[in-house]
Amino acid sequence: MGVRAQQKEKTRRALVDAAFNQLSAERSFSSLSLREVAREAGIAPTSFYRHFKDMNELGLTMVDEGGLTLRQMMRKGRQRAEAGGSVIRISVDTFMEVLESNPNVFRILLHERSGTSAAFRAAVEREIEHFISELAHYTEAQANRTPVLARAQAEALVILVFNAGASALDSKRSERKSLADQLVLQLRMVATGAEALQHKIDNRA
Amino acid sequence: MGVRAQQKEKTRRALVDAAFNQLSAERSFSSLSLREVAREAGIAPTSFYRHFKDMNELGLTMVDEGGLTLRQMMRKGRQRAEAGGSVIRISVDTFMEVLESNPNVFRILLHERSGTSAAFRAAVEREIEHFISELAHYTEAQANRTPVLARAQAEALVILVFNAGASALDSKRSERKSLADQLVLQLRMVATGAEALQHKIDNRA
DNA sequence: TAAATTAGCGTACAATTGTACGCTCAACTT
């Protein structure tokens, strides 16, 4: 890569990083301004357009990147689980760790999921869909579920995890432990229920 | 109530209604401007302050009102259920109807739940808490659950319903049916799972 | 009836925003 392209990439990263940096519990993506982001990235407002068509394009990039980051971290966690132990427990724990180290990555997904841009909502949904189908395939094979059931179960699990994540963002570390416990209980509930429903179907056949 | 107070109340309503009106899939509360709301309500921007300290106060009012509306409609639906039939199925159906007739009421709750104002998030959480505890008490009595279990179950149910509501807002009517079916399946999953976990506890004792 | 209150208005202002336009100059291509 030439010197020029390298520098451009660097600036682009600075923009993305600046935007992620400005996210917080009090600041959503849609409240960021092009000028502020450019300022923090150290370039003139108008130079922003050399990298993104508009703020939306930046945002969608962030969603994609964020989803990828999250999935990678969760996958790493799952490898840890293969050494033995409850998959549910370990997954919840890694999730909570990810949340702690990358709150803004999770924040943008969480917020834009119910945001005002259809494109954003779709992008987030796509990311979540990755989680769901990964999980669905896992349970379909592992627990011998009907595809429909596996899908419904996986979706429920992911939703519950995301929801707990949202609560966790708003709570002190001391409260997070019981939050995680409650989440584990709920996930077991779903897993057990799916198991039972599956048996009912199997016996009927 | 005097003529004066009556007129004031009327204007206040106009403001709240105007704000609800301006909500849409593309427009969240935080993107509304004081001026626009005042314009639609037919008053001067500065007159807004005669009714609310600022936009936040308006928004919190809307969340409270919205939560109340939702609960009332759901309660009405539950009465219908008492005539017989699956509680889950009927609740899901009424929920979907509520969603169709009052999308913006649901929208503000959904959006501000993961919004940028701690006060808003807390207000929404309070409203959701109403749903959860109502439901928890119901199952605790009805199905003889441990309080902890009843609580976890109720929370899971509500979360899943809310989540499906969010999806429903984004889908055409034709897709809503299968969405409702999937939701029912998930709710049964949780109910069945809770039942099983409860038995496990009971037998251990 | 006289005095006090107050909903609503109009004017005004400082901030901030997105972005159009044209320039520069370093990097790249031929």
Added chain:
DNA sequence: AAGTTGAGCGTACAATTGTACGCTAATTTA
């Protein structure tokens, strides 16, 4: 070596925003 490209800049402008301030006129209170 000569010519082209394009990242980044500075200036400029029109919109829109929240809100301070003081007035009017109708209702309420005394």
